[in-house]
Amino acid sequence: MIAVVFGSSGGIGRALAEGVIATGKYTAVYAVSRSGAEIKGALNRRAEFTDEAQLASLAAEIGAAGPVTLCLVASGLLSADGVQPEKTYRALSADAFARVFAANTTAPALIAKHxxxxxxxxxxxVFAALSARVGSISDNRLGGWHAYRASKAALNMLIRNFAIEQARRAPGSICVGLHPGTVDTGLSKAFQGGVPGEKLFTPAQAAEYLLGVVDRLTPENSGTCFDWAGKEVPA
Incomplete structure (x- = not known):
């Protein structure tokens, strides 16, 4: 059994990779990041997640080693230089939309393809990608964060599509989104002000919760999004 964790240089991604290694369930754990970050016990690889040639090469290498029974996508973008969650539609930017969708929607989609x-x-x-509760359309009460919300809503739709297609060719396959809650990482640092201390998780906590959710999934759960506590996030 082989596991692959994409985004292993980030806080949650590294913790997920370390958590998967610690289970001892897998003959090999590949940790893939844009920087090629080193994680002890993993086969560390470097790849740009929107570069299909790199993904195809990596898939060929890993596929030759055996079947993949766990693929986790923990990469994403909320804010960066020139990209901030929008408080109003007046702040919308085509460049920001392109960057956020590339990271949060296109990259997981291309990883799934390969x-x-x-x-x-x-x-x-199990194929699981980090999503977010703010990607829920029916649960949206505050508005704002247009590009990020839209990119995660689109990701949730893709996960549903993948689940339907996989059910036809691979009945044992499970495709889900995972909402990790608010995790103390660089991605959320500027947005932690109103989060109660008991709801601000360390990366290790978040990884433990999410891997517990993954362990309990069945094919009947495929196509949906679950939070860190195992509760379904509404579409």
């Missing part, structure tokens, strides 16, 4: 085919047809397998 790694879902490596998953076994009958054996249980």
């Amino acid at each position: 790694f879902l085919p490596l998953m076994p047809k009958a054996e249980r397998s």
Whole structure:
């Protein structure tokens, strides 16, 4: 059994990779990041997640080693130089939309394109990408954060699509989104002000909760999004 964790240089991604290694369930754990960050016990690889040639090469290498039974996508973008969550539609920017969608929607989609085919047809397998509660359309009461919300809503739709397609070719396959809650990482640092201390998780806590959710998933759960506590996030 092989596990692959994308985004392993980030706080949650590193913790997920370390958590997967600690389970001892997998014959190999690949940790993939844009920087090629070193994680002890992992096969560390470097890739740009929107570069199909790099993803195809990586998939060919990993696929030759055996079937992938766990693929976690923990990369994403909330804010960066020139990109901030918008408080109003007056702040919308085509460049910001392109960057946020590339990181939060296109990258997981391309990873799925190249790694879902490596998953076994009958054996249980899980493809999970970090989503967010703010990507829920029905749960949106505050508005704002237009590009980020839209990119995660689009990701949730893709996950649903992947689940439907995988069910036809691989009945044991599970495709889900995972909402980790608010985690004390660089991504959320500027937005932690109103978060109660008990709801601000360390990366290790978040990884433990999410991997617990993954362990309990069944094919009937495929196509949905779950939070860190295992509760379904509304579409």
